[in-house]
Amino acid sequence: MIVVRWIRAFVDFWIDFIVGDDWTVAATVLAALLATWGLHRAGLSAWWLLPAAVIGATTVSVRRATQRTR
Amino acid sequence: MPGVRSVEGTAVNITVTVTTFLAAGIEVIEMVAIVVAVGATRSWRAALVGAGGGLVVLAVLVAALGTALRSVPLQPIRLVVGALLLVFGLQWLRKGVLRVAAQGWGVGQGEEHVDDTDVPPGRFDWTGFVLSFKGVSLEGLEVAVIVVAVGGAAGALGSAIVGAAAAVVVLAVVGAATYRLIARIPRRALQLFVGAMLSAFGTFWAVLGVGVAWPSGELALLWLAILYAVGGLALLHLVRGWQSSADGNRTPDDATTMEGAQ
Numbered sequence: 001m002i003v004v005r006w007i008r009a010f011v012d013f014w015i016d017f018i019v020g021d022d023w024t025v026a027a028t029v030l031a032a033l034l035a036t037w038g039l040h041r042a043g044l045s046a047w048w049l050l051p052a053a054v055i056g057a058t059t060v061s062v063r064r065a066t067q068r069t070r
Numbered sequence: 071m072p073g074v075r076s077v078e079g080t081a082v083n084i085t086v087t088v089t090t091f092l093a094a095g096i097e098v099i100e101m102v103a104i105v106v107a108v109g110a111t112r113s114w115r116a117a118l119v120g121a122g123g124g125l126v127v128l129a130v131l132v133a134a135l136g137t138a139l140r141s142v143p144l145q146p147i148r149l150v151v152g153a154l155l156l157v158f159g160l161q162w163l164r165k166g167v168l169r170v171a172a173q174g175w176g177v178g179q180g181e182e183h184v185d186d187t188d189v190p191p192g193r194f195d196w197t198g199f200v201l202s203f204k205g206v207s208l209e210g211l212e213v214a215v216i217v218v219a220v221g222g223a224a225g226a227l228g229s230a231i232v233g234a235a236a237a238v239v240v241l242a243v244v245g246a247a248t249y250r251l252i253a254r255i256p257r258r259a260l261q262l263f264v265g266a267m268l269s270a271f272g273t274f275w276a277v278l279g280v281g282v283a284w285p286s287g288e289l290a291l292l293w294l295a296i297l298y299a300v301g302g303l304a305l306l307h308l309v310r311g312w313q314s315s316a317d318g319n320r321t322p323d324d325a326t327t328m329e330g331a332q
Contacts, residue, residue, distance in 0.1 A: 013196060018154065020161035029157055029276075033149075037280040046282045050156075050273050051294060056302050058160055062167055062305055066312050 022065070028057035077257050080281050090220050090233030094213045096288060100238045100271065101213075102245035104205030107264040110163075110252040112198035118204025127203075128210040132237035137227075139218045142211065149279025151208045156272025158201065166262025172308040175259050199269070208275070213238075262306075266298035 019026050033054035039046035109117035132139065155323050186281075213234050222232025228299070277284065284290035 017197060017200065018157050020157070022161075022164070025124060025160050025164070026157045029153065029160070033153060033276055033280060034096075040280060040282045046112060046280075047277055047284055047290075050277050051297060052157070054160065054269060054273060054298070058164055058301070061164055062082060062309060063312070064310050065164070065168055066171075066316075 022061045025057045025061050028053055082232065083229040086220060086226040086229040087233035090217060090230040092238045093216045093220065094234040097209045097212045097216065097238040098241045101206050102241050103267065104271065105202050106245045106248060106252060107267055108198045108202045111260050111264050112160050113195040116195035116198030117202040120199040121206045124203045124206030124210060127207050128214060131211065132214050137218050137222055139214050140222070142215070144212065144215065145279055145281060147208060147211065148275040151204045152272045152275025152279050154204065156276055158270050159268030162261050162265030163269055166258060166265050167302055167309060168183035169258045170262055171313065173258060175256055180226060205310065215323050226256065258319055260300050263299055266302050267295050269298050270294035
């Protein structure tokens, strides 16, 4: 039982670490990394995509949080 | 041979030592910045234990692999560590913006922790530990690779180790000296800017991890940190605007209901 509790705490820790309060931010980062890799493989400039996705995802997430607290 | 001095019977290649000091110094600055940021905003104990853990893992790796460290693939490590730092840094940037918008810049000055939900009182801060551990082990691995590459190529591994060790000692002292300065910054503000900094590190490493080079090299870290910090401040301005427009649209009945809910 202690092992199960320890595994559950370990999994919860990583979910909280990665997902946090808004799962859409982590999902956007993952999608942007995949797209960056895809652009790079296609021989196109790709370094700009992740910073742009980060700013967009954070703005949308903060906007949503502000609307929720109204 | 130019640049070589004999110190008590040991040949020290000054050129290799200085080159390694400067090259490793850039990585060590990043390492110290993460540890100080995590310590100041979360828990010094967790930050220092995480840094110690990272150094132990690194020492084991160096002892086990030796010069074979040059063949360790840094790209997947950068991708994983970068992506994790980025998603965590963004959570802090987001929280920092929302909290400063709600409570102002000055709240939290001199508090030991950001708040009770971030760092549970009386319990070890595993999140702070993991952040510090990852920063130190990745940057430390890069320092080790620099030592092996520069020292190995010049046939002066000892001189390279001296240069890297000097960089670690000098910059760790500088990091420790900045503690009092950082402690004066209100915690809410620190959370916003540390979130921007961790996000910058995460973005930098994750993009390198998928095999894409930054056009400005290591300088990208600096402009990314500035971009995210300025973006956070702009977002703060937007949130205050959204809040004040919502307050303006609220009827007296709504206001009574909101106050009752608090």
